[in-house]
Amino acid sequence: MKKIMILSTILVIGFGLTSCGGTSENEFDTSKTITVYTRDTSSGTRAGFMSGIDFKEAAEDNSVLVDGFVTKDNTGILTAMITDEYGIGYISLASLNNTVKGLLFEGVEPNIVNVMNNTYELKRPFNYVLRADGDFDSDEEEQIAKAFIAFIGTIDGADIIADKGAIPLDSTETWDDIKANHSICSGDNSSVTIKFGGSDSIEKIAKALTEAFVPKCGDFVPEHDHTGSSDGFKRTQGSEKDGDSAKHIGFASRPFKDTEQGQDGTQGQLAWDAIVAIVHLNNHLNDVTAEDLKNIFSGTYSKWEDITE
Amino acid sequence: MNSIKHKGDSIILTQKKNKKEIIDSVVRLLFLITTILSASFIILIIIFISIKGIVPFVTDNNGIGRVDIITFLTGRVWLTGTAFQSNLYSVGFIIINTLYIAFLALMISMPIGVLTALFIAKVAPKKIAEFLRTVVELLASIPSIVYGLFGSGVILVFVYNLAEAFNIQSKGGNSVMATVLVLALMTLPTITAISEVSIRSVGKDIELGSLALGATKTQTNFKVILTSAKSGIFASAILGIGRALGEATAVSLVAGNAKSGPSLGIFDITSTLTSTMLEGLKETTGIDYDIRFSVGIILMIVILITNLILNFIKRKVGNVDVK
Numbered sequence: 001m002k003k004i005m006i007l008s009t010i011l012v013i014g015f016g017l018t019s020c021g022g023t024s025e026n027e028f029d030t031s032k033t034i035t036v037y038t039r040d041t042s043s044g045t046r047a048g049f050m051s052g053i054d055f056k057e058a059a060e061d062n063s064v065l066v067d068g069f070v071t072k073d074n075t076g077i078l079t080a081m082i083t084d085e086y087g088i089g090y091i092s093l094a095s096l097n098n099t100v101k102g103l104l105f106e107g108v109e110p111n112i113v114n115v116m117n118n119t120y121e122l123k124r125p126f127n128y129v130l131r132a133d134g135d136f137d138s139d140e141e142e143q144i145a146k147a148f149i150a151f152i153g154t155i156d157g158a159d160i161i162a163d164k165g166a167i168p169l170d171s172t173e174t175w176d177d178i179k180a181n182h183s184i185c186s187g188d189n190s191s192v193t194i195k196f197g198g199s200d201s202i203e204k205i206a207k208a209l210t211e212a213f214v215p216k217c218g219d220f221v222p223e224h225d226h227t228g229s230s231d232g233f234k235r236t237q238g239s240e241k242d243g244d245s246a247k248h249i250g251f252a253s254r255p256f257k258d259t260e261q262g263q264d265g266t267q268g269q270l271a272w273d274a275i276v277a278i279v280h281l282n283n284h285l286n287d288v289t290a291e292d293l294k295n296i297f298s299g300t301y302s303k304w305e306d307i308t309e
Numbered sequence: 310m311n312s313i314k315h316k317g318d319s320i321i322l323t324q325k326k327n328k329k330e331i332i333d334s335v336v337r338l339l340f341l342i343t344t345i346l347s348a349s350f351i352i353l354i355i356i357f358i359s360i361k362g363i364v365p366f367v368t369d370n371n372g373i374g375r376v377d378i379i380t381f382l383t384g385r386v387w388l389t390g391t392a393f394q395s396n397l398y399s400v401g402f403i404i405i406n407t408l409y410i411a412f413l414a415l416m417i418s419m420p421i422g423v424l425t426a427l428f429i430a431k432v433a434p435k436k437i438a439e440f441l442r443t444v445v446e447l448l449a450s451i452p453s454i455v456y457g458l459f460g461s462g463v464i465l466v467f468v469y470n471l472a473e474a475f476n477i478q479s480k481g482g483n484s485v486m487a488t489v490l491v492l493a494l495m496t497l498p499t500i501t502a503i504s505e506v507s508i509r510s511v512g513k514d515i516e517l518g519s520l521a522l523g524a525t526k527t528q529t530n531f532k533v534i535l536t537s538a539k540s541g542i543f544a545s546a547i548l549g550i551g552r553a554l555g556e557a558t559a560v561s562l563v564a565g566n567a568k569s570g571p572s573l574g575i576f577d578i579t580s581t582l583t584s585t586m587l588e589g590l591k592e593t594t595g596i597d598y599d600i601r602f603s604v605g606i607i608l609m610i611v612i613l614i615t616n617l618i619l620n621f622i623k624r625k626v627g628n629v630d631v632k
Contacts, residue, residue, distance in 0.1 A: 035480045040566070041392035042593035060392035062568045070480050070578055071566035071588065076461070083466050084481030227594070 028085065028282045030305040034296055036069040037077045037089030044201030044253055045074065048124040049090045049275045051254070053293040066299030078278070085280045086304065088296060093123075093274035094165035103277045104287040110276040115167050121290075123274040126166060126202050127252045128152070130266040131236050136248065140192050143184035144220050145248045148194070150182060151175055151213050152270045160212055164205045166271040175216060182217075189218030196224045198232025198251035205271065206251060229253050233260040358609065362602035370396060370596040381603070386569040387585065392593075398600050400582065400607055402570035407581040407611065409573065410485060410560075411553040414492035418549060421493075422500030423535070423542055429501070430508040431530055442505070449498035457559030460491040465563055472576045479576040483565030486575040491559050496549035503548060507541020508534060543623040547616055554612050557583035582608040 039046040041060045050059040058064050070087075072080060077089035081100040093110055096102045102110045105122040114120035130149060136142035151157050156175045158168035179185060196206050203226040210222035225245065232250030234240045238260070252260075256267060277293055279285055285307060295301040365376040374396040384399020429438045429445070465482030468490070472479035511534050519533040520526070535542070565578025566588055572579040586601045586608070593601075 032478055035478075037481075040589040041388070042589035042597065057391075060394075061390060062392075063386070063389055067569075068480070068567070068578065070483050071568065072483075076562065079461060080465075080481040080483070083469050086478060087481050 028284050031303060032086045033303055035084055035087040036066050036297055037072055037080055037087055038069050040071050045092055045275055048273060052122040052275060053290040055294045055297060058297060065297055081278050081280055085282050088279050090275050090277045092165055093276050096276050100278045101281050101283060106289055107287055112167050115272050115274045123272050124254055125269050126271040126273055127256060127269050129233050129236050129250045129262055131248055132263040132266060140184060141248060144189060144192060144194055144217060147182035147185050147217055148213055150178060157209060160208045161205055161271045164208055166205060166273050168271045185217035187218050189220040193221040193223055195247045196249050197226060197235050197247035199229040199253040200226040201253040202251040237262040358602055358605045361599060362606040364599045365596055365603055373596055392597055393595055400604055403580055403582055403585055404611060405571040406579050407554060410488050410581060411550050413489040414496060414553045415550055417493035418496045418500055419546060422497050423504050425501045426504035426508050427530055430505050445498050445501045449502055453556055453559045456491055456495050457562040460559055460563040464490050477576050480565055480578050483563060483578050484576045485572055485579045487563040488560055488579060491563055492553045492556060495556060496552050499552055500545040500549045503545035504542045507538040511537040539626055540623060547619045550615060555583060557587045560584045561587050
């Protein structure tokens with residue numbers, strides 16, 4: 001019994017010492033290996049980040065990434081960067097706080113002002129697309145859909161978008177200022193169903209927007225079916241616009257492609273989603289370029305000293 | 310039914326007896342219905358998982374192509390190629406990771422759990438034992454996400470610093486070791502509670518007999534009581550390993566979710582069948598979604614085989630067998 005007691009005391013003290021020893025060193029050692037953190041292949045943030053650093057093939061393919069990367073969710077990457085001195089990851093700008101270091105991208109500081117004035121490039125647009133004029137089943141549907149788009153551009157809509165973590169575009173009017181232009185909303189629309197689809201990254205924002213807008217516009221019935229950005233155009237003005245899954249309003253969490261240019265005035269942007277590369281506070285790195293990040297995530301740079309500012 | 314009728318024949322039938330028999334059979338029917346209900350859920354779940362999980366192997370997955378079952382079972386990379394466009398999934402290394410982690414976790418929690426159980430059941434004074442029993446029961450009822458939060462907040466930091474002290478650069482503490490520690494913590498209360506019950510139920514006569522023969526208390530505890538409670542202790546190991554194999558939330562927060570392997574070094578990142586199933590489940594579609602059900606089938610088979618083996622060993626080891 002005595003032997004066991006002594007042994008266990010030694011073990012406990014040993015563990016205690018080792019755990020203290022680690023935290024006291026604060027020197028950043030650039031010869032250490034970079035630990036890469038990423039979201040999993042189904043993440044919209046990952047798609048946005050990878051296309052932002054010109055590494056599109058990594059959006060849904062793990063094999064082009066550096067060996068031994070760690071997969072975590074948004075919060076997981078954020079908290080990992082508090083502990084892991086030699087890690088690098090990316091999160092949506094809305095979740096950035098001062099427990100980690102948000103890196104400048106191409107010399108531009110990641111903040112809302114720089115996203116809005118279009119200098120911060122690591123971002124993706126949230127776009128909408130309506131059915132073409134006159135291509136609605138009824139006049140009511142068309143007017144409600146257009147009223148909804150108008151609502152997105154108001155201060156009320158912007159508040160909801162910001163609340164869901166994205167960065168809304170500038171707005172000057174409230175819904176009360178413009179609702180006179182949308183007389184359809186003063187009547188009872190409870191028999192009208194408006195179908196929303198497209199990007200699933202925008203699903204939460206779209207749902208929050210309709211939730212707020214329904215009581216303002218005669219209690220119409222919103223129907224959400226978000227399946228991915230490419231369905232946004234396809235099901236409103238593209239090949240599936242008359243199919244069973246046709247939508248009134250579609251969303252895309254990327255710029256519309258050349259093949260997705262619809263009728264003038266039916267497409268537009270509702271918000272920005274900005275992504276920021278983050279490292280531990282002790283890291284000496286302050287500024288990265290798209291090429292640096294690509295080299296880090298592809299494994300060309302394996303140690304911190306490989307990156308020259 | 311037959312035996313009752315038979316008994317009824319031999320005993321004089323009265324009105325009263327008949328009424329009792331009816332109540333008897335009604336109650337029996339009630340028991341049967343509840344049993345069928347609870348058992349059918351298991352069958353329903355198995356059927357549902359199997360139907361969904363078999364899809365990637367038998368259909369061409371909307372043009373992507375069938376998943377090859379041999380590659381699936383033996384491969385060393387979770388997904389080769391682009392997600393949603395590739396059928397090259399495999400879980401071979403994840404099966405090894407899962408078993409390895411569960412085994413290591415049990416290696417830590419078994420000795421600690423059994424010794425704690427022995428202390429609570431035989432050594433500690435009554436009041437302290439009562440208190441400790443409540444603590445253990447409380448630990449067992451803590452939801453796994455709480456263990457996961459504790460793991461990502463405390464254990465990851467601890468493992469990261471520990472690795473640094475050995476001059477090893479770990480990936481933010483996400484590692485086999487962190488996963489094993491979290492799972493050991495989680496299985497500990499289960500093992501302790503069940504071992505404690507089995508230790509307490511060891512016959513007083515065996516214990517007294519040992520003491521009467523001149524064995525000390527410690528000798529009796531280790532050589533007589535523990536060996537007599539072997540069967541129950543084994544049962545606790547079976548339940549413990551079940552929890553270790555099946556835990557998803559806590560594991561996915563500390564494992565690092567490696568996409569290739571197997572990971573045998575204790576500071577390497579790893580992944581388990583459950584963490585692989587959970588990851589991206591809410592965001593993914595198509596084959597990438599269906600394949601998670603296939604992983605579910607594999608997990609059920611792994612758990613079944615592990616349980617059968619442990620049950621076999623348990624039967625071999627036997628019950629009371631004092632050396």
